[in-house]
Amino acid sequence: xxxxxxxxxxxxxxxxxxxxxDRIAPLNHRQGWMNWMGIAAPTVLDTVEFEYFAxxxxxxxxxxxxxxxxxxSGPDAETVVNRLVTRDIRKVGPGRVTYAIWCDEDGNVxxxxxxxxxxxxxxxxxxxxxxxxxxxxxxxxxxxxxxxxSADVAGLAVQxxxxxxxxxxMGLAGVEAMKPFDIREFRVKSKPVTVSRTGxxxxxxxxxxxxxxxxxxxxxxxxxxxxxxxxxxxxxxALEMARIEAGFLLPRVDFVSSQTHLRPGRARNPYELxxxxxxxxxxxxxxxxxxxxxxxxxxxxxxxxxxxISRDKPAHHAYVYHRGKKEVGFVTSALWSPTLKRNxxxxxxxxxxxxxxxxxxxxxxxxxxxxxxxxxxRAQIVDRGLFANPRRTATPPSDY
Amino acid sequence: MTWxxxxxxxxxxGLIAAxxxxxxxxxxxxxxxxxxxxxxxxxxGGMTVAMLPTALNADVARALDLHRHGxxxxxPVATLALGAGGAVRISGREASGAGKAxxxxxGALHDRLxxxxxxxxxxxxxxxxRLRDGGAGDLIALARMGLGxxxxxxxxxxxxxxxxxxxxxxxxxxxxxxxxxxxxxAMEATLGGAMGPxxxxxxxPLLYRMAGRGRLRALGGPDAVIAALVRAVGAGGGAIRTxxxxxxxxxxxxxxxxxxxxxxxxxxxAPLILSNAHPRRTLNDLLGVAHLDxxxxxxxxxxxxxxxxxxxxxALSGAPVADGGMAIPSGERLIVAGNMAALETAFNAxxxxxxxxxxxxxxxxxxxxxxxxxxAQFVPCEVKGGWTDKARATLEGNVRAVLAGAMPGFQAMIxxxxxxxxxxxxxxxxxxxxxxxxxxxRVDQMLMMRPFGGAAQxxxxxxxxxxxxxxxxxxxxxTGVPGWNAAGQALKDGRAAK
Numbered sequence: 076x077x078x079x080x081x082x083x084x085x086x087x088x089x090x091x092x093x094x095x096x097d098r099i100a101p102l103n104h105r106q107g108w109m110n111w112m113g114i115a116a117p118t119v120l121d122t123v124e125f126e127y128f129a130x131x132x133x134x135x136x137x138x139x140x141x142x143x144x145x146x147x148s149g150p151d152a153e154t155v156v157n158r159l160v161t162r163d164i165r166k167v168g169p170g171r172v173t174y175a176i177w178c179d180e181d182g183n184v185x186x187x188x189x190x191x192x193x194x195x196x197x198x199x200x201x202x203x204x205x206x207x208x209x210x211x212x213x214x215x216x217x218x219x220x221x222x223x224x225s226a227d228v229a230g231l232a233v234q235x236x237x238x239x240x241x242x243x244x245m246g247l248a249g250v251e252a253m254k255p256f257d258i259r260e261f262r263v264k265s266k267p268v269t270v271s272r273t274g275x276x277x278x279x280x281x282x283x284x285x286x287x288x289x290x291x292x293x294x295x296x297x298x299x300x301x302x303x304x305x306x307x308x309x310x311x312x313a314l315e316m317a318r319i320e321a322g323f324l325l326p327r328v329d330f331v332s333s334q335t336h337l338r339p340g341r342a343r344n345p346y347e348l349x350x351x352x353x354x355x356x357x358x359x360x361x362x363x364x365x366x367x368x369x370x371x372x373x374x375x376x377x378x379x380x381x382x383x384i385s386r387d388k389p390a391h392h393a394y395v396y397h398r399g400k401k402e403v404g405f406v407t408s409a410l411w412s413p414t415l416k417r418n419x420x421x422x423x424x425x426x427x428x429x430x431x432x433x434x435x436x437x438x439x440x441x442x443x444x445x446x447x448x449x450x451x452x453r454a455q456i457v458d459r460g461l462f463a464n465p466r467r468t469a470t471p472p473s474d475y
Numbered sequence: 476m477t478w479x480x481x482x483x484x485x486x487x488x489g490l491i492a493a494x495x496x497x498x499x500x501x502x503x504x505x506x507x508x509x510x511x512x513x514x515x516x517x518x519x520g521g522m523t524v525a526m527l528p529t530a531l532n533a534d535v536a537r538a539l540d541l542h543r544h545g546x547x548x549x550x551p552v553a554t555l556a557l558g559a560g561g562a563v564r565i566s567g568r569e570a571s572g573a574g575k576a577x578x579x580x581x582g583a584l585h586d587r588l589x590x591x592x593x594x595x596x597x598x599x600x601x602x603x604x605r606l607r608d609g610g611a612g613d614l615i616a617l618a619r620m621g622l623g624x625x626x627x628x629x630x631x632x633x634x635x636x637x638x639x640x641x642x643x644x645x646x647x648x649x650x651x652x653x654x655x656x657x658x659x660x661a662m663e664a665t666l667g668g669a670m671g672p673x674x675x676x677x678x679x680p681l682l683y684r685m686a687g688r689g690r691l692r693a694l695g696g697p698d699a700v701i702a703a704l705v706r707a708v709g710a711g712g713g714a715i716r717t718x719x720x721x722x723x724x725x726x727x728x729x730x731x732x733x734x735x736x737x738x739x740x741x742x743x744x745a746p747l748i749l750s751n752a753h754p755r756r757t758l759n760d761l762l763g764v765a766h767l768d769x770x771x772x773x774x775x776x777x778x779x780x781x782x783x784x785x786x787x788x789x790a791l792s793g794a795p796v797a798d799g800g801m802a803i804p805s806g807e808r809l810i811v812a813g814n815m816a817a818l819e820t821a822f823n824a825x826x827x828x829x830x831x832x833x834x835x836x837x838x839x840x841x842x843x844x845x846x847x848x849x850x851a852q853f854v855p856c857e858v859k860g861g862w863t864d865k866a867r868a869t870l871e872g873n874v875r876a877v878l879a880g881a882m883p884g885f886q887a888m889i890x891x892x893x894x895x896x897x898x899x900x901x902x903x904x905x906x907x908x909x910x911x912x913x914x915x916x917r918v919d920q921m922l923m924m925r926p927f928g929g930a931a932q933x934x935x936x937x938x939x940x941x942x943x944x945x946x947x948x949x950x951x952x953x954t955g956v957p958g959w960n961a962a963g964q965a966l967k968d969g970r971a972a973k
Binding site: 154158179180209212213215216217359360362363364365 | 730759763764765766767768769770771772773776929936
């Protein structure tokens with residue numbers, strides 16, 4: 076591993092600077108930093124509204140280098156990846172990416188992430204939480220090599236309606252031909268860049284992967300090319316708004332990994348999370364298959380649902396009630412969506428209320444000049460992923 | 476020919492499982508890789524690893540009617556603990572030659588441990604309850620054990636709970652002091668495993684061995700036991716094929732075990748498979764990790780299973796005599812250790828993969844054959860530098876020296892010696908670590924944790940596959956209970972599925 080040369084000295088708060096830090100820091104007027112896997116990541120650079128609207132109206136750049144990245148390669152790589160995740164990876168061809176979850180022996184979700192298939196026997200797993208120990212367990216007895224390349228690959232998410240145009244201006248000829256979840260190799264100023272048409276915003280967007288040593292060169296080139304397309308560097312909070320609109324889940328926020336929960340009964344399975352479509356019980360044995368087979372035949376005890384809530388105040392940390400009296404769940408993520416003009420939230424709701432969804436309300440607490448107000452707002456269950464714009468999948472994308 | 480069940484391995488547990496299935500009307504095929512049935516008890520084709528079958532469970536023997544199949548039983552074997560200048564003879568609660576005060580203390584300790592063992596006893600022999608997702612029966616079984624312990628009375632319950640996870644070194648030093656008698660008991664607590672007397676959790680194995688209510692000593696030794704079991708299998712309509720090594724357990728499209736493939740490529744089908752092999756071998760090698768969740772594969776891979784016993788046979792040209800002049804009696808069990816400190820010292824060397832200078836020995840002398848059979852304890856399976864000729868010579872020399880110390884003139888009587896190191900046992904019997912008990916016999920691998928958490932109750936992760944060997948509850952020592960219980964569980968599940 077070449078991790079050692081990429082290690083940097085800690086900053087004051089105990090995190091280390093990421094590969095784009097020297098460029099992000101001067102732009103971070105608020106000096107809002109968070110600890111993302113030990114790396115300094117911006118929360119908000121100036122205002123969250125400005126950054127959010129850039130995602131939906133222009134192009135944004137977000138440093139995703141702190142994501143955990145694992146390379147799985149060798150003759151048995153496909154077998155091992157298929158053994159790891161619940162979906163059938165054999166249906167994902169080389170040069171493609173897919174979203175997947177993986178489960179423990181009880182069928183509870185360990186983590187979710189994206190799987191890049193570079194070639195027949197070469198994969199990259201990209202996820203939030205460290206997974207090396209889990210991968211080693213799953214791969215034991217198979218002919219594969221595993222490598223943690225988190226520190227060896229820098230990543231930038233370029234998301235928003237003008238993202239494709241920015242990349243084209245940057246010299247990525249043919250990027251417009253990439254379909255969603257495609258992977259292509261490019262060169263920028265003779266530096267290799269891997270581009271995937273993926274993202275966490277539900278919008279048109281791409282992710283650029285490169286060596287940390289090339290990170291600043293490519294950043295500068297991207298920023299110069301994107302100047303006239305309104306390219307804007309954003310922080311985590313704006314992305315968080317976009318991901319709720321887009322219907323993506325966040326471990327530790329919307330569910331707890333089966334590897335980190337302490338209290339019994341806190342882990343969650345794919346059926347409870349509403350991720351049934353990611354579980355392919357008809358493929359050869361994979362981790363948790365026997366438990367999932369049983370779970371698939373029973374009704375979940377609760378579900379993570381998307382609620383649309385009346386009026387405009389986001390239902391952060393709210394309880395969910397049935398007929399205003401019986402407490403039947405709680406909210407994990409909440410947002411007043413500026414684009415949709417709808418008040419939405421993810422909530423865990425017990426059976427059977429999560430199925431019929433009738434007579435639900437949420438209890439929202441509002442503090443106005445120190446005085447707390449309690450507001451019961453009507454809620455109804457809607458499909459997840461309310462922001463679904465055709466530009467996300469259009470190929471080639473329009474030249475905004 | 477179609478079979479209702481296949482048993483992998485014709486060790487005693489495999490034969491007992493096959494016999495029980497046969498009694499229930501199942502057509503059973505037992506597949507044995509070696510040339511003769513018997514597993515570690517097989518004499519033909521080499522020396523018998525398990526030389527003292529003294530623990531056969533009386534209920535199992537009765538249910539299989541082994542008496543009718545030619546097995547007869549003798550009085551419990553006495554243990555002679557040889558020490559400098561004499562021997563202590565241990566038979567039940569009596570310890571003669573130990574000094575009066577020690578003998579009295581031992582009697583009291585024996586009675587107390589026997590009562591405590593009996594309170595655990597039922598639990599130690601039945602299918603262990605499930606702690607998670609268990610049914611009412613599992614709760615009742617747990618409650619019954621709890622009640623048994625409570626009925627010991629407040630003081631004895633407290634004492635049991637105090638010593639249960641403790642080490643035998645402390646308990647015996649408190650009660651009877653160190654010496655040949657304590658060494659013999661500590662040997663009982665640690666035999667076959669990778670724990671010294673000071674290792675925590677060594678009291679429970681002793682209680683387990685004392686709890687075997689109605690442990691039978693078979694006359695005629697291992698050969699007689701195996702011969703009777705072979706007849707019992709035959710009486711139930713079962714067949715035994717030797718020289719048939721299983722390479723794979725076959726799993727069908729329906730995710731059930733459906734047969735086996737031999738190393739010759741031959742495939743044999745049956746809807747029920749019982750494996751008498753080591754849990755790790757059964758799961759990770761025969762079934763294959765591809766059919767396992769990563770957690771189970773990891774547990775099987777990492778379960779403690781470090782064999783620590785070498786087997787030596789000495790052909791003697793004369794009758795051995797103990798230090799002090801007593802002739803070594805034939806057929807009894809000898810412990811040559813001196814004291815508990817010697818056990819711990821021998822274990823210390825083994826921890827660091829070294830052959831101990833003074834291994835501690837369990838032996839039996841057969842006058843008729845002029846043979847002294849020895850289990851040399853705390854000989855590591857994996858030894859520094861490997862099992863070279865030099866290492867083997869060191870082992871033999873060290874064992875001879877220990878024997879010569881307890882039996883003057885022994886060296887001159889040796890007419891020949893045959894040695895099986897734990898590594899030999901591992902290779903010859905396909906037994907990871909060369910471990911007698913198919914997995915360390917310690918508190919985190921006993922009861923509902925045997926062979927590991929989640930895999931108790933004999934059922935393996937793939938439906939139709941059961942573990943029937945010493946790796947399953949209650950464990951090793953030739954009780955026959957794992958095989959008996961596994962077959963019972965398989966039959967019960969079969970009825971439930973109908």
